[in-house]
Amino acid sequence: MSRRQPDVPALVEAARAGQPRAVARLITLVENADPALREVMERLAPYTGNAHIIGLTGSPGVGKSTTTSALVGAMRARGLRVGVLAVDPSSPFSGGALLGDRIRLIDHALDDGVYMRSMASRGHLGGLSWATPQALRVLDAAGCDVIFLETVGVGQSEVEVAALADTTMVLLAPGMGDGIQAAKAGILEIGDVFVVNKADRDGVDVTMRDIRGMISLGERKEAGQWRPPVEKLVAEKGDGLADVVAALDKHWEWLQETGTLQQRRERRAAEEIEAIAVRTLRMRMGTLDGAGDLAALAEAVVAGEQDPYTAADRIVEHL
Amino acid sequence: MSRRQPDVPALVEAARAGQPRAVARLITLVENADPALREVMERLAPYTGNAHIIGLTGSPGVGKSTTTSALVGAMRARGLRVGVLAVDPSSPFSGGALLGDRIRLIDHALDDGVYMRSMASRGHLGGLSWATPQALRVLDAAGCDVIFLETVGVGQSEVEVAALADTTMVLLAPGMGDGIQAAKAGILEIGDVFVVNKADRDGVDVTMRDIRGMISLGERKEAGQWRPPVEKLVAEKGDGLADVVAALDKHWEWLQETGTLQQRRERRAAEEIEAIAVRTLRMRMGTLDGAGDLAALAEAVVAGEQDPYTAADRIVEHL
Known part of the structure; x- marks a missing residue:
């Protein structure tokens, strides 16, 4: 942990110029709760607020990494710069737990327009609520147009992480009893876009029906409210990808038009x-x-x- | 939530005298973060420190409730007063999530010597680390000799809750890949006693071997260290129950003899x-x-x- 004092102005300039190593170094400062963070955040502040932060949650096995990889590809095809931040709230012990899961993203490992980073939560000293927004801030200031915030595991930590996103996408898969799981974990309340992945498998219609039913049960009837869409996807083949991207875009527009984006961000900043x-x-x-x-x-x-x-x-x- | 001011001295006296409703009322004050808690804790303080707090963790489906019920029965047969506190860290939204899971414990619902309570975590305002120790303090002061602290779900919250126990018992079941899950979630590091439930099923030997292998890998060689035992159990039939109880007793003795109990409790009190x-x-x-x-x-x-x-x-x- 004890390194030489970082040259913050140079690092920030390099990150702003799109140098992946500088971005990585800044996020390491966040992970290590480095005293230099104060100066980093001070210098980054004017450049933040551009990125669309998309949270991706779902039980293990629904295909989160494959879906993230497909979405990264779609965003890159539109010329956008993309960040991926994977947070593992279930591992208080090490920073390496996610390596195995990240293999899917190797497709994009050599792409200059994509920053990828996984981060373990560091004990309870402020935990996720402390480190994650600052890592997002780094990626945002580094010029990412879209940042995917992927979480591993379910439960309260996931809900907390999802609360850091502008748009929360909940990923499900047929035949996993995810509908009930989702309701239990309160994921229904936090989802802005629902995606049923592996939609070429048996049981997809039941899952679609279940999740639609639950959404309409919880629906608020006021005009101007967002009605979470449910999309089908086969992430491995890219089937349905355009619909998912369109749903994310639509929610982003809605957030801006209704002033909800500003409200959510102010609430988040207050929590940060x-x-x-x-x-x-x-x-x-x-x-x-x-x-x-x-x-x-x-x-x-x-x-x-x-x-x-x-x-x-x-x-x-x-x- | 707005009730009349509780008569704290009377409530504490009634709880100390073993009245279940008074105990329940005090835990409700904890859940509601009632201002009267300060006086409650002040009055309870002299009566705390007696109970052996046993944390019970494990993935859904390993039979936590059945095992808790069996252990409650065994402790009651020895004439001990028993508390059961079930905490659901995965549900920030409601207090009722555990009702379905609690059905197994109905065997003991009419037993005067058993207090049962489930508690949902209440958002993030201090969360588990704030409310759980105080609920344990209530049960302890009410005269429980043993308190089972059962958690639902896995992940960091579970690790946090387990840290509140004197003895942490990790429950596994054959063929669920629990060994690997346990290692991933860091459960191996927190387990004092491992129990493979449903030990009449196929695959029990593989699970026993896996978990023993992982324990010996992580083992500290110094003299006086606790070596976590691995016990077989068929909670539904009571097979192996005596061995599990003996393992819990043995750990309790070790905690006291080595001064580890005092150390753990001081660390927990500092965190509280x-x-x-x-x-x-x-x-x-x-x-x-x-x-x-x-x-x-x-x-x-x-x-x-x-x-x-x-x-x-x-x-x-x-x-």
Whole structure:
């Protein structure tokens, strides 16, 4: 972790000029929570806000990587610069968990207009809510027109990551009971575009019907509301790809026309600011003279001599 | 949510006297993040620290509920008072997701010596790390000798919940590829006792071998280290139950003899204190005059006029 001090102005300039190594280096600074990040973000700020951030979620086995790869190809064919950020919220232990899954994206590995990066969540010190928006910010400022934010696994972390996207695409596959899974995990509420991949398999109609039924159940009737479309796709062959891209475009237009984009981004920025502030405060708690205090308070709580609220008050008072 | 002010001294007394409704009411206060919690925890503090908290994790389908039910029966047969807390970290939206899964535990529903409760995580305002330890504290102070902390789903949230237990039991089943899943999710690192349930099925020996192999790979060689046992179980029939209970007992003894229990509990208490402190600070950020400031700062960040770090500094300065 201890490297020489990065030359931030040069790195930012190189990233802005489209040099993949500079982009990669900046995201590594994010992963390592490098102190230089403050200056990085200050310099990147004026160049952010262009990219359409598309979240991609779905259970293992639905073909997320193949679909991402197909979508990257479609966006590249339109001359757009594309970023792919894959986040693994299920692995607190290592940064390498995603390598196996990334093989599909090797098609695009030598394409200058595509940045790919996987990122493991780093414990709980701010976690996803802290690092992911900043990595997105780097890709955005580096000139990506579209960024795919892919998450592995299901559950609350996935919902959190999806909340960082402008458009959330939920990927399903026939015969996996995904409809029910989706409802359980609250994915229905977060999906802007639903895609049933592997649509050449048996059971595709049942899955389409299930998911449409659930959408109309949850539908809000007001005018101007977005009605999530459900598209069929065979990502491996590219069948249905144009429809999926059109659905993503349409949602992007809707976001802009209705002012929803601005609202979502302001809410996200507020959460990002809060996450950084909380991290700052946590670091102060840990480094406080302070560190000894916390240990002593914990000992008193274990002994039943003090309750955790009173102990927390003591910590907050010291900040 | 708006109820009359709870009579905390009376509630705590009733919970201490073993009244299930009082215990349930106290856990509801935790779920609702009721302001009265501070007084509740203050009064409960002297009565905590007795219970052996056993975390139960495993993929869906391995038979967690059946196993919990069997273990509850075994502990009750020894005259112990038992708590069951089921946490669903995958559902940020509702508190009812677990009802279906809880059917197995109905065997014990009329038993006075068993408290059962399921709890959904409530959004991200401190989340699991905030509410779960306090619910455990209630059950502990209410006189439970053993508390089973059962989690639904896999991933980081599960790892977090498991970290709240004294003993973490990882449940597997033959032929589900659980070995690999376990390794991926980092469950191997957190398991103190491994149990292969449904051990009357094909493939049990492969699963046993896989998991033993992975444990010995990760094994620390120092003397006094705990070597996680791997036990076979057929929870539905009770086969192997005595061995599982013996393994849990043995780990409990090891925790106490080596001082590991004290260490783990102090680390957990420190995290609990920190989580409460962070929540307090977050609430201040949100209610600050303050709320308007955050919105204005978020707008500036979206416009690229300000970076999130500088914005976060402004928030922290105001605290």
